[in-house]
């Protein structure tokens with residue numbers, strides 16, 4: 001593919017520059033060599049796929065001449081930054097297309113987002129046919145392989161160029177004195193921009209407009225803007241794969257499935273607070289039961305601590321300083337209380353409630369209490385982003401030596417837990433952030449422990465420098481669902497700070513007082529998020545042990561109804577969830593309804609079955625039914641539910 005680069009003019013005092021590459025290789029090149037040429041020369045990992053470059057940690061155009069010694073790395077679509085550059089470049093292309101069709105449209109800004117990009121325009125209300133025209137213009141530009149060419153202007157040149165666009169004039173006025181103003185030309189279209197961008201429009205072959213909407217500006221007196229949203233990919237094939245995945249994801253949207261299966265709902269009067277319906281509570285209770293079995297086997301105790309604590313508790317824990325903005329606060333009798341965003345403080349207070357001995361350690365305290373976090377209303381999303389939730393949370397108080405074996409046990413449990421749901425998982429080790437509590441040496445020690453356990457366990461993991469919590473480094477658990485989408489669930493944090501801040505002590509075998517270390521951990525994460533992810537993962541076909549109803553008995557005619565009811569009673573006596581339906585509707589309609597509700601097991605009882613004491617069993621996902629005696633059927637279903645087999 002010919003990805004031609006813009007011609008670059010340069011002047012340099014140095015005859016040559018020394019460039020370092022990510023693999024440690026170095027090259028001496030003549031000064032003014034472009035980043036593209038330097039990467040081509042090097043030809044290391046990512047060089048061919050580079051759409052921009054990182055120069056001493058700053059993203060630059062591939063056409064940028066290198067005029068000093070420094071570190072150069074390729075940026076590709078696989079990198080977050082590279083991806084953002086391609087999204088933002090796509091936004092330019094949209095602006096170009098719109099201005100070609102509506103010359104009086106005034107572009108404002110076009111940033112990348114979490115999942116694509118948008119561009120806001122000061123323009124008359126748009127119509128679907130405007131978007132068609134934009135799409136056609138974009139196609140033309142992509143075929144013409146137009147370059148993104150950077151020009152640097154003086155302030156007055158820039159002001160002249162954008163004289164008719166007050167938005168751009170405001171941006172120009174905001175450029176700090178002494179900094180250059182840059183514009184990028186793409187064909188005949190020029191946009192004010194800091195850059196960088198992809199080299200040519202050929203890189204935007206997989207661009208796709210998702211839609212448009214009117215945007216109310218923050219300043220209510222300003223005119224409404226029109227926002228065009230889209231997403232970009234380097235190739236058409238990548239776009240097609242994305243659109244296919246998106247259609248599949250939409251069909252599995254947990255908000256839709258949650259309503260259809262009557263699991264949960266939301267009301268405007270409590271935004272972000274899930275309302276669990278009877279069916280949903282069954283799922284939550286089964287998950288709790290699953291987790292509790294592990295807790296019992298692994299020597300945990302369960303506790304319940306207050307939902308609210310006075311401000312002073314959070315001052316001690318550090319939440320007041322670092323997390324206050326994300327907490328719900330309440331005034332009671334002149335004191336400020338905070339709704340707990342995490343269970344840690346309550347567990348610390350229990351540990352501190354009396355003198356402790358080393359013989360009590362490890363002390364494992366689990367708590368399934370509702371937690372509250374003040375998520376911005378714009379970010380709320382079904383069950384995956386909520387303001388009230390319950391975690392499979394626990395705090396493990398250990399001696400320093402006990403931390404490692406304890407975390408090893410946790411990784412084993414994670415493996416078994418996610419295998420039960422057929423979810424792939426991996427770990428991310430997040431280390432000391434810019435704002436942190438305690439001494440750096442202690443952080444180093446905790447980070448080293450976590451990394452040692454990860455390495456020894458053979459688990460897949462990567463390191464995210466600076467992404468740890470403010471009080472501890474952590475291992476975040478990431479899962480991948482059946483559509484290949486990543487989700488973060490649980491976390492394991494190794495904390496030396498909070499026990500110190502709460503003044504926790506235990507008497508060691510030496511008779512002296514020592515400070516314990518705390519492992520904070522959740523594995524499945526929150527019930528809310530986990531149920532949301534799981535519903536999409538299985539497209540609503542919950543495994544039988546989690547299904548709100550496991551068996552539906554369908555009598556062929558009214559005279560078979562007593563046999564159906566008798567079977568339901570037998571199933572219920574064994575702790576299984578079953579119901580029987582009446583005979584008002586046709587048999588095929590009733591079978592169809594049971595299928596639509598994703599019932600794991602459907603049994604039909606007619607003359608033959610009643611006479612033989614058998615059932616005609618239809619397992620979810622199968623078109624055939626088979627005959628089983630009633631005891632066989634009961635044993636079959638009980639066994640699968642007890643073993644938490646994945647599907648019917």
Ligand SMILES: [Zn+2]
Nearest residue numbers: 092193194195
């Ligand atoms: Zn730009």
Ligand SMILES: [Zn+2]
Nearest residue numbers: 342343344520
């Ligand atoms: Zn905690």
